[in-house]
Amino acid sequence: xxxxxxxxxxxxxxxxxxxxxxxxxxxxxxxxxxxxxxxxxxxxxxxxxxxxxxxxxxxxxxxxxxxxxxxxxxxxxxxxxxxxxxxxxxxxxxxxxxxxxxxxxxxxxxxxxxxxxxxxxxxxxxxxxxxxxxxxxxxxxxxxxxxxxxxxxxxxxxxxxxxxxxxxxxxxxxxxxxxxxxxxxxxxxxxxxxxxxxxxxxxxxxxxxxxxxxxxxxxxxxxxxxxxxxxxxxxxxxxxxxxxxxxxxxxxxxxxxxxxxxxxxxxxxxxxxxxxxxxxxxxxxxxxxxxxxxxxx
Amino acid sequence: xxxxxxxxxxxxxxxxxxxxxxxxxxxxxxxxxxxxxxxxxxxxxxxxxxxxxxxxxxxxxxxxxxxxxxxxxxxxxxxxxxxxxxxxxxxxxxxxxxxxxxxxxxxxxxxxxxxxxxxxxxxxxxxxxxxxxxxxxxxxxxxxxxxxxxxxxxxxxxxxxxxxxxxxxxxxxxxxxxxxxxxxxxxxxxxxxxxxxxxxxxxxxxxxxxxxxxxxxxxxxxxxxxxxxxxxxxxxxxxxxxxxxxxxxxxxxxxxxxxxxxxxxxxxxxxxxxxxxxxxxxxx
Amino acid sequence: xxxxxxxxxxxxxxxxxxxxxxxxxxxxxxxxxxxxxxxxxxxxxxxxxxxxxxxxxxxxxxxxxxxxxxxxxxxxxxxxxxxxxxxxxxxxxxxxxxxxxxxxxxxxxxxxxxxxxxxxxxxxxxxxxxxxxxxxxxxxxxxxxxxxxxxxxxxxxxxxxxxxxxxxxxxxxxxxxxxxxxxxxxxxxxxxxxxxxxxxxxxxxxxxxxxxxxxxxxxxxxxxxxxxxxxxxxxxxxxxxxxxxxxxxxxxxxxxxxxxxxxxxxxxxxxxxxx
Numbered sequence: 001x002x003x004x005x006x007x008x009x010x011x012x013x014x015x016x017x018x019x020x021x022x023x024x025x026x027x028x029x030x031x032x033x034x035x036x037x038x039x040x041x042x043x044x045x046x047x048x049x050x051x052x053x054x055x056x057x058x059x060x061x062x063x064x065x066x067x068x069x070x071x072x073x074x075x076x077x078x079x080x081x082x083x084x085x086x087x088x089x090x091x092x093x094x095x096x097x098x099x100x101x102x103x104x105x106x107x108x109x110x111x112x113x114x115x116x117x118x119x120x121x122x123x124x125x126x127x128x129x130x131x132x133x134x135x136x137x138x139x140x141x142x143x144x145x146x147x148x149x150x151x152x153x154x155x156x157x158x159x160x161x162x163x164x165x166x167x168x169x170x171x172x173x174x175x176x177x178x179x180x181x182x183x184x185x186x187x188x189x190x191x192x193x194x195x196x197x198x199x200x201x202x203x204x205x206x207x208x209x210x211x212x213x214x215x216x217x218x219x220x221x222x223x224x225x226x227x228x229x230x231x232x233x234x235x236x237x238x239x240x241x242x243x244x245x246x247x248x249x250x251x252x253x254x255x256x257x258x259x260x261x262x263x264x265x266x267x268x269x270x271x272x273x274x275x276x277x278x279x280x281x282x283x284x285x286x287x288x289x290x291x292x293x294x295x296x297x
Numbered sequence: 298x299x300x301x302x303x304x305x306x307x308x309x310x311x312x313x314x315x316x317x318x319x320x321x322x323x324x325x326x327x328x329x330x331x332x333x334x335x336x337x338x339x340x341x342x343x344x345x346x347x348x349x350x351x352x353x354x355x356x357x358x359x360x361x362x363x364x365x366x367x368x369x370x371x372x373x374x375x376x377x378x379x380x381x382x383x384x385x386x387x388x389x390x391x392x393x394x395x396x397x398x399x400x401x402x403x404x405x406x407x408x409x410x411x412x413x414x415x416x417x418x419x420x421x422x423x424x425x426x427x428x429x430x431x432x433x434x435x436x437x438x439x440x441x442x443x444x445x446x447x448x449x450x451x452x453x454x455x456x457x458x459x460x461x462x463x464x465x466x467x468x469x470x471x472x473x474x475x476x477x478x479x480x481x482x483x484x485x486x487x488x489x490x491x492x493x494x495x496x497x498x499x500x501x502x503x504x505x506x507x508x509x510x511x512x513x514x515x516x517x518x519x520x521x522x523x524x525x526x527x528x529x530x531x532x533x534x535x536x537x538x539x540x541x542x543x544x545x546x547x548x549x550x551x552x553x554x555x556x557x558x559x560x561x562x563x564x565x566x567x568x569x570x571x572x573x574x575x576x577x578x579x580x581x
Numbered sequence: 582x583x584x585x586x587x588x589x590x591x592x593x594x595x596x597x598x599x600x601x602x603x604x605x606x607x608x609x610x611x612x613x614x615x616x617x618x619x620x621x622x623x624x625x626x627x628x629x630x631x632x633x634x635x636x637x638x639x640x641x642x643x644x645x646x647x648x649x650x651x652x653x654x655x656x657x658x659x660x661x662x663x664x665x666x667x668x669x670x671x672x673x674x675x676x677x678x679x680x681x682x683x684x685x686x687x688x689x690x691x692x693x694x695x696x697x698x699x700x701x702x703x704x705x706x707x708x709x710x711x712x713x714x715x716x717x718x719x720x721x722x723x724x725x726x727x728x729x730x731x732x733x734x735x736x737x738x739x740x741x742x743x744x745x746x747x748x749x750x751x752x753x754x755x756x757x758x759x760x761x762x763x764x765x766x767x768x769x770x771x772x773x774x775x776x777x778x779x780x781x782x783x784x785x786x787x788x789x790x791x792x793x794x795x796x797x798x799x800x801x802x803x804x805x806x807x808x809x810x811x812x813x814x815x816x817x818x819x820x821x822x823x824x825x826x827x828x829x830x831x832x833x834x835x836x837x838x839x840x841x842x843x844x845x846x847x848x849x850x851x852x853x854x855x856x
Contacts, residue, residue, distance in 0.1 A: 187678040188686040191747065194642055195698035196671045209688040338766035339737070453630075482629035483793060487837035498856070509766060512796075512839025515846050536850065540843050553771040554841055555800035562778060563771035563800070 021289040028285020034278035042094040050074065051085035053092040053245045058083050062261045078263045080254065086263065089245040090271050096246045097227045097275060100161055104226035105219050107165035112172025113208070113215065119173065120180030121203050131177070134170040142167045143232055150238040157230075157246070160239040164229045168222050175218050179211035213290040220283035224276040231272050247272050299326040300503045301350075301388075301471050304364035308342070308349045308527075311357045319345045319358075321527040327503040329470065332494075334506045334518035334535070336550075342527035343507045347473050351384050352377070368470060386416045389464035393476035395456035399448040405459045406444030409466060416467045431462040435492060454485035458492070465496060471503040478513065490516055511554055515539060523547050528576060545574060583656035584617040585754050585787040586624075586641065586674075591615070591650035593636050610636040612811040613650065618804070620754070621781065623788040625802035625819075627795065627834070633811040634791050638759045641789055642676045655754060668702050675748035679760035681740035685732035691718075691743055692728040698750045713750070720783075721746040722776060738769035742776065749780065755787045763794060774801060795838045799823055807831050 023029055041048055051057075051074075063079040064071045071078065077086040119130040137145070149163035150156075183189060184207055192206045233239035234248025242249055247268045254264035308320040320342040327333050337343040349360045350372065365372045367388060372380065384390075392398045400408060409431065410424040419427060425444070432440030435458040448456055457477065464472055474493060478486035494517060497504045506517055514521055514535065521538045523531040523546065531544040542548045551557060552564045590613045599605030611633045618624040628634045639645040640652065646662035653659070654673055659666070678684045685694055695714035699705050705713070715725050721742040732740060741761060748756055758777070762770040774797065780786060792798050798805060798819075805822040807815035807830065814828040826832050 187680060187683040190644060191676065191678065191684060191744070192686070192697065194644065194671070194674075194676050195747070195751070196668055196701045197697070198701075201701070206686060210686070338768065483795070484629060484833055484837040486839070490839075498853075510839065511767070511841040515841040516839045516849065536843070536846055539841065539846055550767060551841075553768050555771075555774070555796045556841055558800050562775045 018289050022285045025285040025288050027281040028288070031278040031281030031283075031285065034274065035282055038094050038275055038278070039098065041091050042098050045091050045095055049085075049088035049091050050076070051088045053084065053089045054243055056082045056084055062257065062264070064261070065263050068263075077267050078261075080250075080264050081257060081261075086267050089250060090247070090267060092245045093247045093250060093268070093271065094275070096157070096240060096244065097230065097272075100157070100164075100230040101223040101226045101279075103161050104164045104168060104230075105223050107161070108168040108172055108222060109215065109219055111165070112169050113176050115169070116173040116176025117180055117203055117208060120177035121184060121199075121207070123181075127177070130173065134173050137167070138170045143229065146229060146233060147236065147238060150233060155238045155241065157240040157244070160230055160233045161226075164226050164233075167229070168226065171218060171222065172215065175214055176211060179214055180207055183207045183210050217283055217287045217290060220279060220286055224279035224283070227272065227279075228276055298369060299366075300329045300331075300368060301325075301327040301505075302364060302366045303346070303350060303362060306346055306349065306362040306365065307360070308345050308354070309359045311359075319527050320349065323522075323524065323527070323529050325522055325529075325532075327471065327505060329503050330497075330501040332497060332504045332506065332517055332519045334508060334514045334521045335524060336508055336511065336514050336521060337524035338509055340526060341524040343524050344475050345527075346524075347390070347475060347505065347507060351388060351390060351473070352380050353384075353390075382416075385412070386467040387469055388471045388473065389467070389469040390473045390475065391457070391460045391464050391477050393479050395453055395460050395480065396448055398460055399456055401448055404445050404447055405451070405456075406446075409444075409459070409463050412463055412466050427466070428462075431466055432459075434465070434496070435459075435462045436488075437462070452485075453481055454489065457481065457485075457489055461489075461492065461496070465500070468500065469502060471505070472497070473505045473507070475507045476509070477506065479508070479510070486513075493517070511551065523550070525576075526572070530576075584653070585620050585655060586789065587617040587651075587653040587656075588641070589615050589651040589653075591637070591640060591652065592648045593633070593640060593645070594648045609811050611640070611647075614806075614808070614811075614813045615650075616804075616806055616813070616816060618755070618787050618789060620787050621785045622803045623781070623790050623801055624804045624806060625790045625792060625798040626806050626808060627792060627798055628808035629793055629834075631810075632808040634808050635759060637808075638676065638757050638789070638791050641755075642674050642757050643671070644676075672702055672751040673754045674757065675751060675753040675755075676757040676759060677741070677744050677748050677761045680764055681737040681744065684744045685740055687732055690729050690731055691735075694732075694743065695728075695747055695750055698747065702751060714746075717746045717749060718743075720749070720780070722772075736769075738765055738773060741765065741769075741773055745773075745776065745780070749784070752784075753786075755789065757789045757791070759791045760793070761790075762797060763792065770797070777801070795834065807834065 057079065060072070060075060060079050061083045062081055063075050065078040066073050066076050075085050075087070077090070079085055080089070115130055119127040146160070146163040146167050149166060150159050153159035153162065189202060189206055192202060197206065230239055230246070231248030231251070234246045235252045237252060240246035240249045242253060250268040251265060254268070257264050304324045306320055306323045307318065310317045310319055323342070323346050325333065335343045345354070348354050349358065350365060352372070354360065362373060367383060370383065372383070375383070399405065406428055409428045413419050413424045413427055428444055429440045432443055437443050437455060437458050448459075451459070477493065478489050481489060490513065493504065496502070506513065508514060518535045520534050521532070522529055523538075523544070525546055530546045531538070531542065533543065538547065539551065542551060549564065555563065591611055592609070592613050593611040595608045595610055597606040597608060614637065616624060626634045626637060636645070640647045643659060643661050643666055646660065651658055654670065657670070659670055692711065692714055695717060696710040699710045699713065715728060718725060718727060723739065723742055723746070727735075732743070735743065761777070762773050765773060777788070778801070781788060790798070790801055802819050805815070805817065805819050806813050807822070807828065809830045815822055815826060815831045822831065826835060
């Protein structure tokens, strides 16, 4: 038989392999593109917005979007009840939403990973106590618990973020604990122990890096959940306070105009929907790419 | 006519690194009542070729062959549902990990009766009677009682016996055993191999044993195919393979057995054979 | 001369905690095993799954304590249940595991894996550590360019070489090899066995070689101990055990091992044709 070339290409680098699996998920790529656009808009908000988000133009109250009857091109998505440009407010609002997501995820990941690592590594009584506390937190409806916490701490963006982080905490603790428990009996951990590695070294340098993949996925999903929760708190008057252009707060302000000016309610709602959807799609792609169990062939 | 005939089988996978050819033009024939052993090291494509023939590969695999015939029926042209009436009934397969091959949620009795129901359409009473008969055949003590056990309540050897019972339930004409004893202890391996050989002789089945263990080959096979990196290197009857291997690769493989060690060190393949030298002797 | 490793009557019990309805149970994994190994020699421990050989490996490597019995390394008694292990003792015994895919930390480069024992146990400078790791890579048949690569870029046999290199970084006296070649292909197995023999000659290493494969044991061992349900049923030099097995289990084990020589094949085919 003729000589057939047998492919022995070098194994792809981590990043190339990651992109190969990630890009197979079309939804994830779309999510990534949308998220990147939102991120860029948020970062360059002062440059890209046509108007200031807080300056009120009393001549154009509740102006409809440009494409509908009576709209003006300078106010692409119309204006709200006090004459502020909705598009500009949405773009500035993206800053808040992304900032909330980032802070909440950072807070809950750091504390959740620490607590989960301790629970999963030491097991025994420490583990039992930690996990029961987490069960108690999980037993509350998350928004209700966040509301109570904000009521105690006082309304405001910062307190809302702290409350949402706490509500998110148990998911990270459980995930980390499960990952640590499955890793800590593996041969390479024992080999490190035989080489004389101490507890802290084993926990943070040997085990933790191998537990990161599921945590990254969970962090992405928590990011979008945090944006939703913050919007919900804002809507209920317990989050960011007016005149902050936060999406949930904008919705709450617009509630009374829902009948006669649809755009004031619709666009902030759409902004939340699109952002959360994009991040969730991205999270799915990340899971496909990072979870070895889902890798095909 | 041969029971099972494969000509020029090629299997390719799509991977992150581009297409990968796992099986490259392998041909083989198995007659009824014959034991064929396919030996090779990991990556030789010995399992993949059998899975491809049975249509059990994931969708990323591209399977082509000039001929893929079982009992005169062309397997490639069959629809998935027609194929299923043959695979599992006339061609049965057992795998390396007996405990993982059984569904942990159901009793072993349920799992064997399920096969009997789907392929043979027996009623409840007949199914149970046949299941007990099969368990008895493969040497499981207290068969009636064992039927209600879950896989985790049995040892690896017992689970492999259950797998063999399931495989034999429809009186297959061809049994493919993919590393049937690799996960088992030596004493259990001996029992399972003896069982397989006895059943094969009694039922006159064709038997394909896929293995990397030269000892298993020597103890079971009539004819042997040696594979390396997806290609067939040598095909011979078992005695001439061990007595006078034709290819350099087989010779190297045999001399790497610790049994055959003559000096202080074992001869190794990589030291005196390159891929080109190995393939130079390849047969079709 | 003192033995590198001496075990006297080692016992290891596991408590299985009971529940409300069931009483707790004690499982005797190792039931009083004694043996000794001298420098530069290989003791093979043979047995089937569940015979306690891996438990014994963990005791010898000082990962788990023995329930009772004495273990002496270089004539010094160790009991990790009572006192903390000194770094000097820790360095004397190292282990190589069976599964080449679980034994290396997938997130670390080979260089980091090899230098980690030095970072923990010595005060060497970074460049000295690197030099030593590079030298060890060459010793086990790998190349310097492999230093910066990740474990997933290596084959099973190469990973096992890295695992051996890691075990040797601290210049141990005793190496516990827990089925080091059973997950490897035949040709790779031969290479790794040769490597182990070379290293033993060069460093006068002492091996405790755990295996279920009698053909490998016959090739590599000086002394052989056969274990069955936690007990050592047979213990002696390789020649004694293989030529004149005393215990019926040892004989069963020998009889079950498939033979790959021409005579046995001829005999089998003759039986088959006669039937």
